[in-house]
Amino acid sequence: MNKIGFACIIIQALVIILSAIGLTLCDRCPDPEIVKPCKCDGYEISCGDGVRDLKPIFERISANITDPGVKQFIELIIGGDTIESIPENAFSDISFQRIAIWGVSKLKHIHTNAFGPITPKNTISFVFWGDSPNYDATNLYDIFNKFENCQQFSFGDINLKTIPANAFKELPKLEEVIIYGQSIETIGEKPFFELNALRNVEVYKTSIKYIPQNVFVFRNNSQSQLKIGLYANPKLNGQSFDENAFTKTGGSVMLDFGGNRYYTDPNQMQFLDESKFKPFLMADPKNGINMIKQKFDCNDCRNYWLKRNEDYLKRLLNLKCSNGLEDGVRDLKPIFERISANITDPGDKQFIDLKIGGDTIESIPENAFSDISFQRITIWGASKLKHIHTNAFGAITPKNTISFIFWGDSPKYDATNLYDIFNKFENCQQFSFGDINLKTIPANAFKELPKLEETGGSVMLDFGGNGFYTSPNQMQFLDESKFKPFLMANPKNGINMVDQKFDCNDCRNYWLKKNEDYLKRLINLKCSNAIRNGLNIHSSKNLI
Incomplete structure (x- = not known):
């Protein structure tokens, strides 16, 4: 028997053995009958409609996988309208890196120890978008706080009434918290206090009316900027904040009122009250506010304080007036008469x-x-x-x-x-x-304008373009009678030739090689022809 034939027999035998225990070379899933009515696909287990009791399903899965290393899956997805509760140790000793629970419309309860002792050590992302109006969220944060290595929590529409004080315990790797749901009406003190790695917190689509001063405070200062997203909260406006709501974070902050890809409320921040936001902008020169998609009223007197400080105004990113000078304006005069009055x-x-x-x-x-x-x-x-x-x-x-x-x-x-x-x-x-229908630049176009930057001294001619427009064939040669007087007029005069296809073999350029000083003042010059292609012209030796 040759080597190839022997190798084929070994592979076939291995496939038979793996099949006998319900696994394949690229798949750790047990037999579908064992997982049913859940589904297993590679490293993902999903349980949806038809599933009522998760515990016996995962006990079967565990019993059919003998290698503990193979019991570590990538993703668990739970959904559907038949699961009403997730009991203690519902997943046996099966663990997951990512957990997603969504669309579980009849879910009422999750046991505090539903995920057992193993999964919370391995999970890095936990998403709970429930659409669960009858869910009892009393122990929600007790569940979350077991996930000591989690990097992201995202949850909402799960019948939450409040984001409670001291909600999260010390979770050293948690970088992102996203919370939403119209049932949320209040937010307590220091809910994120122990989250020293937090970089992004978003609270949106809630019924919160006010943000007090000790919400965004942390035990330790941070060198990284914290993003705080507060959008699509229809009961918040430019006055709904304590004056120190964002000044005690221990680092710089980018407030975001603009929205995410799914939710925004353009009417939320039509004005920014000075007493609420000036302390925030003063607290750190890196603090800023993203106002994208907000219908900001530039004629509202409550925004007047911003126009008096150009630095503050610059730190309102993506700011556009909803009135005045945008589309819809036809007559400017009455607008500015009102402003003046x-x-x-x-x-x-x-x-x-x-x-x-x-x-x-x-x-x-x-x-x-x-x-x-x-x-x-x-x-x-x-x-x-x-x-x-x-x-x-x-x-x-x-x-x-x-x-x-x-x-x-x-x-x-x-x-x-x-x-x-x-x-x-x-x-x-x-x-x-x-682009204003000009036909000519007329003779004596400009009168005496003493502060308009003028050439009074040396000149740098630039034929290279401005980053938007250039013509590489414009200056293939420089006529001696035209440009030698310019270079002679002032020793600081120069010509930028970047991106120009300068022909170093054209005899009309020969005059330059006779004067090394002139040649040095042709900045970024390169030969376009084959003999000198790619060479920088630094001396007369390069120019033939």
Whole structure:
């Protein structure tokens, strides 16, 4: 018998032996009749409709697996509408790394020791999305606190009334806690106090009305930022928090009111009360608030404190006004007249940013912004904009503005008076504009604007592009009569040639190799032709 034939016999014999004990080479599942009415698939056991008593099923499974190592499965999934209780030691000595219980509509009770002594040592994730209106959650945290190595708990819709004080004991590896359910009405003190590894806690879709000061406090300080997600809680608003609700965490915090992939309430945070959130932003310079998808009312006086501090405003991530300058605005003038009438102190009428966009604004009339002024003006994506009055920004704003960006995407805009508008901004340091139906950059376009960054000294020409646009074939050669005077004019003058297909064999570039100083001032220069492909040009020796 040859070696191949012998090997085949050995493999066939091994398959027969494994089959006899109900296992396969890649599957630790016993015979389906043993697991029935649950199902086993590789390293996963699932028990759904038709299952009433879990205990005898897992006692059979355990009896048919003799190797203790094979009794460690990856996942346990429990669901369906027939299981009413999970008794003590329901799973015998079978253990799981992940447990998921969901959609158990008739579940009423889980014994505190339902998972026995082994599984809690091995489980790293426990998800309990019950949809269980009759579940008795009295001992829920007693169950959870047995899972000493768990890294994630996620649970909700299980008839919870409260997140109790001191809910979690010391679970040194627990990094994430997710809690939801409309039945939850209150949250007690220090529920997470012992969870020193916690990095993410989410409480959403609840009926909680108030967050007191000692909820998010911890025994030890943390070097990692904690994310606290509070979203789709319809009874919470910008005043529903103690002033120290988030200041005692012992580390930086990112509050998230924006929602997850499944739930959000855009009306939850239309304003942020100063007395509640200013202490939080002051407590740590890394503290921030994610406001994505929130209908934030920029005209609400309760948000006025934010505009007075640019640093606070920057730490409100993904913030957009639900009123004012977004789609739906047609006439800016009456909006800013109202704003002006409601601010009595002239100093408070100086804002940092004005942003205009959307597809409903067609014109910006004379004195559109009343006596409200801005340091930075940005107009972009105003697709239907046709006209801006020469005096649209009045007399005050042009004296204060340092940056004006007009990226219009405005194919019907009449740019006739564009430079008349720009030339009123006497203290501006930056203009950036385009896609606004300009036909030319006219002669003498800009008048004297003393603070607008100008070339008065040395110049760096850049043919390389800006990260969005480049043309690699633009500068294959540099004509001596055009560029030598530029390089001679100032020893600091230079040319950025990044990404340009410069032809080092073109004789029109020969003048550069005769002057090593000129060559050094061609930054990021590389030859595009075969002889010099990939070589950086650092000296005249590289240029033929």
